[in-house]
Amino acid sequence: MNQKILAIDIGGTAIKSGLWENEALIELPSFETPKTWDEMKAYLKILVEKNQITDGVAISAPGAVDAEEGVIYGVSAVPYLHRFPIKQELAEFLGVPVSFQNDANCAALAELWQGNAKGLESAALMIIGTGIGGGIAINGKLRPGSNLFGGEFGYQIMNNDTLETLSDLGSPVAMSERFSKIKADGREYTSKEIFDLAEAGDELAQEQINQLYQALSIGIYNILISLDPDRVLIGGGISMREDLLLNIEERVQKLLLKKGAKELKASIMPCKFLNQANLIGAVSQFLTEQA
Template identity: 85%
Template sequence: MNWEEQEMAQKILAIDIGGSAIKSGLWEKDSLTELPSFITPKTWDEMKAYLKSLVEEHQITDGVAISAPGAVNAEEGVIYGVSAVPYLHRFPIKQELTDFLGVPVTFQNDANCATLAEVWQGNAQGIEAVAFMIIGTGIGGGIAIDGKLRTGANLFGGEFGYQIINPTTLETLSDLGSPVAMAKHFSKLKAEDREYTSKEVFDLAATGDELAQEQIDQFYDALSIGIYNILVSLDPDRVLIGGGISTRADLLENLEVRVKRLLQKNGAKELKASIMPCKFLNQANLIGAVYQFLTEQA
């Protein structure tokens, strides 16, 4: 059975572990069917019990593909680093879960899974080198060269959010290029004893609110500096933007103008920037986890 036939024949449980919720889905016949989400368990034993219930309920015999936070060493089957789910770290989690569930299990970092989804079936298909930036509460990302992840010597490949954007305050791209952080900063400056969402800040800017527009400009500037740094460091064929903010119609236009200006100002005008949104949004981590599973089991 070749790789494509194996893919079509299998029924795989895909899991995306988040800090507040777990998303899951069934991969069958080259298609993902999402299942109801579940509040992230408080302990590892509760997590294992929940995953066991899904395996039994859906009669999973082929395996479980997991997207997880943290510095995932897929080969070792250990999750290093830190995350909002602390009980996942620094023990042979892959082997323990494989033994417990009785089926093959794979792990990959969540941002890397989103990258793999784009490489496999999204806007990075056939692209030699791609950098993926996921914009949310912080900034995550991934790098793929010739269709394979480049995770780095210390599993920090693609951790673009750690870039220092402000040399005076040492604020990072995650501090300044996150729409969540932008909205929190706006709320503090607005001083109206309420918390605004990023959507509300954009809506206010559209009505002429100068403070809202100022904060949005700073947000776009930070992201543009981050993308500029990626371009001059990696010179990828394409930079893909993911996360909920990527659906904004004016996002790419704002980023392209600013990045082009930075490249021209600093003598790199020959460097052409291909910036695109990702194809997959909410299902990206699940689809990428499946691809990780299929490549490991091939």
């Protein structure tokens, strides 16, 4: 049976949307994240009516999403989403079934369903962005954890003295802020500019990128020796850089060898889905709930 589902990915600054129809996603224009919950509901109502959605709305959201309870705990850049029965309220307002799942978990679901984790028994997915999130799959199913912290790899403490986390040291956004602060020339550098400077021989840029790669490699090493998954997938915009994967693979292998875990065969790959991952994963969550 062909279904027409509205897929929504709520971000701190923008909201992506798409239509799932005929087993494929058609992207719709993105729009600025509304300032209030009432504005958000009103905009979703317009999308539902305009696109004649009768089957349902699948939502990828930030925060600690309890998909079953229909409540979003934790904190996020969209504070009005938290700690009330959001799923029930929105379903009643829109008049169609609604599903919610955490954005990083949605990316993991997309890879499990139709991506580079399809058919695997276990996989860990690391999404590298402003912070570092992720997802864990065991027996082919998402494992959100007892407290919805499954896959929150960014919380790993990487420095015993400063208590800096993987999100602090492995995020390209955090690296950009740190580089700009140390450079102190009045400019705010992007991570792409820092990579370009490193290639041109800038020692500070090279040092910061080395720190980024090492933090990510230690994070992945920790995942490998803790979970021993069939595969670790890397997502986020930076995953498109070929040198990222080559550097991380080499560093992880050295860490495994150095620490006596050379028999552990690490399969590290980029995600299949990039910009559409959260939308496709949201649809997967919706279809699972409706099955």
